[in-house]
Structures are given as C-alpha cells and as structure tokens.
Amino acid sequence: MLPKRLRQVGMIVVAAALLAWATACSSRVASRFSPAATTPTSVPPPSVQGIPAVAETRRLTLEWPPTLRAGDSDTIRLTLEVDALGKLTPTAEVGGHEVGGEVVTFPNLYDTHNVWAEAWLDIAGVNLKPDEHVSQPLLPGQSVTFYWSVQPEKVGDYRGTAWLKLHFIPKAGGESSERVISAQRLEIRAVNLLGMGGAPARLLGGVGLLLGSLLSLDGLVEWGWKRLQRRKSLPEH
Amino acid sequence: MKARNVRRLVGLLIVLISLTLLCWGLWPLGEASRSLLIAPTQMQLPTPEGWLPALLGLVG
Numbered sequence: 001m002l003p004k005r006l007r008q009v010g011m012i013v014v015a016a017a018l019l020a021w022a023t024a025c026s027s028r029v030a031s032r033f034s035p036a037a038t039t040p041t042s043v044p045p046p047s048v049q050g051i052p053a054v055a056e057t058r059r060l061t062l063e064w065p066p067t068l069r070a071g072d073s074d075t076i077r078l079t080l081e082v083d084a085l086g087k088l089t090p091t092a093e094v095g096g097h098e099v100g101g102e103v104v105t106f107p108n109l110y111d112t113h114n115v116w117a118e119a120w121l122d123i124a125g126v127n128l129k130p131d132e133h134v135s136q137p138l139l140p141g142q143s144v145t146f147y148w149s150v151q152p153e154k155v156g157d158y159r160g161t162a163w164l165k166l167h168f169i170p171k172a173g174g175e176s177s178e179r180v181i182s183a184q185r186l187e188i189r190a191v192n193l194l195g196m197g198g199a200p201a202r203l204l205g206g207v208g209l210l211l212g213s214l215l216s217l218d219g220l221v222e223w224g225w226k227r228l229q230r231r232k233s234l235p236e237h
Numbered sequence: 238m239k240a241r242n243v244r245r246l247v248g249l250l251i252v253l254i255s256l257t258l259l260c261w262g263l264w265p266l267g268e269a270s271r272s273l274l275i276a277p278t279q280m281q282l283p284t285p286e287g288w289l290p291a292l293l294g295l296v297g
Contacts, residue, residue: 051284052281053277053280053281053282054280054281055277057275057276057277058275063270065267065268065269066269067266069266083274109281109282113282168282178283179280186269193258193262199262201258201262204258205257205261205262206255208251208254209256212248212252212255215251216244216248216249216252217248
C-alpha cells in the first residue's frame with residue numbers, strides 16, 4: 001500500500017499526461033480541418049487565371065437521329081450557348097460544409113480577340129451537307145448553332161465525330177491561334193423493311209391502300225349509289 | 238358471289254399490308270441528345286508553355 005501523499009502525486013502526474021495527450025490530439029484534428037490545409041476543388045491554378053479566356057460558361061449540345069430509314073434524310077444540330085450560371089464560382093468542402101469562394105475572373109478574350117467557332121462532321125458512308133468546315137463568329141452572350149443534313153443511302157451502322165474548334169484572331173493584328181473544344185462521337189443506324197427504304201415503302205403503302213380500298217370497298221360504293229338513287233325517286237310530300 | 242368475296246378479301250389484305258408499310262414509313266424515329274458544359278478554362282488562349290514540356294519529352 002503506497003503512502004497517501006505518493007498516491008496523490010501519482011494521480012496528478014497521470015492527469016497531466018492525459019491533458020497533454022488530449023491537447024496534442026485536438027490540435028492535430030484542427031489542422032486537418034483548417035481551411036488553409038484543405039485543397040479547394042474546381043479553382044484553377046493562378047497561372048491559368050492570368051490567361052485570357054472567353055469569360056462565359058457555355059453549354060455544348062449535340063442532337064442527332066440515332067436511327068434513320070435508308071434513303072431518308074434528317075438534321076444534325078450542334079449548339080454552343082451561354083450557360084445559365086454564366087460565371088465560374090469555386091467551391092470547397094470543409095468538414096462536410098460547403099464553403100463558397102470568390103467568382104473567378106479571367107481577362108476577357110473578347111476585348112482583345114475576335115473569336116470564331118468552327119465545326120465539322122467526320123462521318124463516312126453518308127451524304128452529308130455541308131461536308132466542309134463551317135465557321136461562325138462567337139459573340140459575347142450569343143449562341144451559335146450548326147446544322148447538317150445527313151442521308152444514309154444503304155443499311156448499316158455509321159459512326160462519326162462532331163468537332164468544334166475556336167479560332168482566336170487578335171484585334172491588333174498578328175498570328176491567330178486555335179483550340180479544339182470538343183470532339184463528340186455519334187452513331188447513326190440506317191434501317192429498311194423487306195429491302196425497301198423510307199420513300200419506296202411510303203409510295204407502295206399509299207398505292208396499295210388506294211388499290212385495296214377499291215377492291216374491298218366497291219360494294220360500299222354501289223350500296224351508297226343505290227341508296228342515293230332511291231332517295232331521289234321517292235315522291236315528295 | 239364467291240369471286241366477289243375473294244376479291245374483297247384480297248383487297249382487305251392489300252389494305253392491311255399497305256397500312257403497315259405506311260406506318261413504318263411515317264413513324265417518328267426520335268432524336269438523341271448530348272449536352273456538355275464548357276468552362277472558361279477550356280476556352281482560353283492556348284499557351285506555348287503548354288506545348289514545351291511535351292516537345293522536350295519532359296512529361297511523364
């Protein structure tokens with residue numbers, strides 16, 4: 001049995017050790033969750049912020065017909081429009097809570113350059129119009145839309161790529177530069193029915209409907225004609 | 238009478254086949270769509286510094 005005084009000193013030492021350990025643990029936890037130690041997401045590095053950019057978030061939409069009847073044509077559309085949000089806002093997640101940052105700004109490219117959007121489709125085996133590259137000016141806040149007419153003549157699966165590139169032409173003169181923005185894959189399946197494409201099937205269907213009606217409904221025509229004749233021959237009261 | 242019935246039956250058959258062809262030829266086939274967000278960082282001026290590491294084989 002230890003003397004009373006020794007027991008008291010021992011308890012004080014143990015308590016002090018526990019306090020020191022708890023303090024050390026809490027400072028480690030605090031540093032893990034401090035904003036300075038967390039890497040924020042979606043904030044571009046400082047070197048990227050200094051480079052002029054189109055200061056809008058845009059949405060690129062590609063619409064195409066996944067299935068076509070052989071011989072029929074349809075439209076493929078590529079639209080580059082301003083996104084509803086507009087500006088890029090960085091966010092970070094800290095300990096389960098979302099922390100908003102400042103709106104990220106870039107030197108406005110529209111101030112120093114004319115921007116042109118160029119688009120083209122790479123798809124083999126179909127009739128495509130236009131089949132060359134198409135360009136349109138990209139203006140602030142304005143959307144641009146590209147249209148193509150596509151017509152597969154034969155049955156099969158056709159795979160291609162829709163490209164979009166931006167050209168930056170300095171207003172003060174000098175060499176222009178360009179950047180590929182998007183290359184999207186698309187697939188079109190051309191089908192037929194019993195070897196017939198869309199137009200022959202419709203033509204045959206129309207002619208057959210007329211002929212079949214004449215063959216099967218001639219009794220109806222005759223009945224209607226007789227009824228009309230009977231009404232005319234009835235004496236009027 | 239029998240020939241008349243046969244003719245009407247053939248006519249009805251032709252009508253049914255023709256309606257099938259017309260439905261297949263006129264049915265709307267739908268459209269596929271894909272939408273992407275393009276951030277301003279993707280529409281920045283290309284910088285020569287970005288090409289240099291690749292040219293010198295310093296990447297990877």
